[in-house]
Amino acid sequence: MDPENRTEPRTITIVAVVDVVGILASGSFAGSFYLIDNNRLRGSTGEGTDSLVTRVRPGDRIVWIAMTLECEAFASITAVGIEKEGQRQYCDPHSYVYPNTNIVCWVADVAANAGGARIPYNLSFRLGSRTAAMTTTTTPQLDVQD
Amino acid sequence: MSQQLGILVVIDNEAAVVSGTLRDHIYLIDNGHWAGSSGEATGELVTAVEGTQSASQLEQQVLNWVPFGIGSPPVPTPQIAFLQTPDYALLADVPHPVRRPQYFQPRILDSAGVDIRDSLSMRDSGGRVRLAGAEDKTVYYPDPAIINITGEAVDLGVIFPAQYGSPDFFSEGLYWSATVDTNKVGLFSYTMHIRLHYSTRHDGVVTDHAITLPHSAYIKVTRDFAKNGFANTPMILPV
Numbered sequence: 001m002d003p004e005n006r007t008e009p010r011t012i013t014i015v016a017v018v019d020v021v022g023i024l025a026s027g028s029f030a031g032s033f034y035l036i037d038n039n040r041l042r043g044s045t046g047e048g049t050d051s052l053v054t055r056v057r058p059g060d061r062i063v064w065i066a067m068t069l070e071c072e073a074f075a076s077i078t079a080v081g082i083e084k085e086g087q088r089q090y091c092d093p094h095s096y097v098y099p100n101t102n103i104v105c106w107v108a109d110v111a112a113n114a115g116g117a118r119i120p121y122n123l124s125f126r127l128g129s130r131t132a133a134m135t136t137t138t139t140p141q142l143d144v145q146d
Numbered sequence: 147m148s149q150q151l152g153i154l155v156v157i158d159n160e161a162a163v164v165s166g167t168l169r170d171h172i173y174l175i176d177n178g179h180w181a182g183s184s185g186e187a188t189g190e191l192v193t194a195v196e197g198t199q200s201a202s203q204l205e206q207q208v209l210n211w212v213p214f215g216i217g218s219p220p221v222p223t224p225q226i227a228f229l230q231t232p233d234y235a236l237l238a239d240v241p242h243p244v245r246r247p248q249y250f251q252p253r254i255l256d257s258a259g260v261d262i263r264d265s266l267s268m269r270d271s272g273g274r275v276r277l278a279g280a281e282d283k284t285v286y287y288p289d290p291a292i293i294n295i296t297g298e299a300v301d302l303g304v305i306f307p308a309q310y311g312s313p314d315f316f317s318e319g320l321y322w323s324a325t326v327d328t329n330k331v332g333l334f335s336y337t338m339h340i341r342l343h344y345s346t347r348h349d350g351v352v353t354d355h356a357i358t359l360p361h362s363a364y365i366k367v368t369r370d371f372a373k374n375g376f377a378n379t380p381m382i383l384p385v
Contacts, residue, residue: 015216038288048173
């Protein structure tokens with residue numbers, strides 16, 4: 001590990017893998033939704049489950065992206081919802097478009113005063129041709145280091 | 147008409163390079179859990195493949211491996227009619243696919259032969275600009291590349307893997323695919339050889355590195371009939 005990176009703010013990516021066919025066929029995310037981040041070495045737990053706990057530090061940037069299992073399936077994140085209103089000051093997800101592209105992801109910066117907070121969130125997706133968004137009901141969270 | 151099974155190979159590149167192993171840093175997910183696959187989103191995926199008991203058996207089931215590095219920008223979402231009005235506004239500019247180098251980026255030399263990458267600012271997947279500098283640094287390129295598939299399943303003629311080219315953005319133009327001989331019922335292991343890239347700058351000199359790491363997973367061929375997904379009926383020829 002690069003020792004100098006220890007104090008630099010990091011960008012941590014959370015990949016939401018969705019089995020679009022499975023979700024639309026069953027009407028629920030159970031068994032068809034997996035969250036994975038790239039911070040396991042620094043303390044994230046629950047990798048690959050629907051209740052990932054992502055370890056972050058104040059000042060880090062979190063990026064959420066969606067990935068499908070088939071190239072023909074459409075999935076896009078429509079919202080990242082911080083469930084507890086009082087915690088939105090710590091982390092305010094907003095959509096971000098990569099410059100000169102039409103590719104959207106969701107990003108949030110962890111506030112400097114968020115140390116020690118555990119921030120549960122949910123994800124809303126548009127899937128396939130279904131116009132209404134579907135929202136996850138499990139409890140992934142951001143675990144902010146002191 | 148073959149049944150296409152997809153296996154997503156999600157890798158945390160930096161963690162794998164630093165640890166020297168893919169164990170705990172590779173997550174395999176297939177779209178066959180309805181057919182009996184187990185170990186989804188772990189390194190120990192068992193992909194279930196149903197036998198088809200019909201003619202042209204060797205072409206009925208096809209496995210496709212798609213590598214994806216955590217930390218890459220997302221794959222461009224296909225342009226389809228499902229977009230809602232606010233999304234159309236995003237299309238006002240001509241869209242360009244985000245560059246997702248499958249292999250590490252070449253050095254960019256100026257006319258004097260000096261590597262000018264250091265003076266370029268690049269964005270990471272969160273849109274943050276990484277400031278150029280001269281200090282010692284290591285950069286891990288997030289995209290993994292599968293360079294071979296070997297092992298028991300290949301040696302016994304259960305799967306016939308090869309690398310194919312594709313213009314599809316989803317696979318960045320290269321992916322591994324294998325037909326399955328569903329006559330061979332049983333549990334078989336196969337090994338993916340995955341190459342990860344990183345670059346180091348030390349005392350002002352940039353050196354590019356690659357490390358190839360193996361990882362094994364499983365395929366389970368069963369005696370079950372492949373099913374027509376709409377009618378949930380077995381796909382067999384009339385006798």
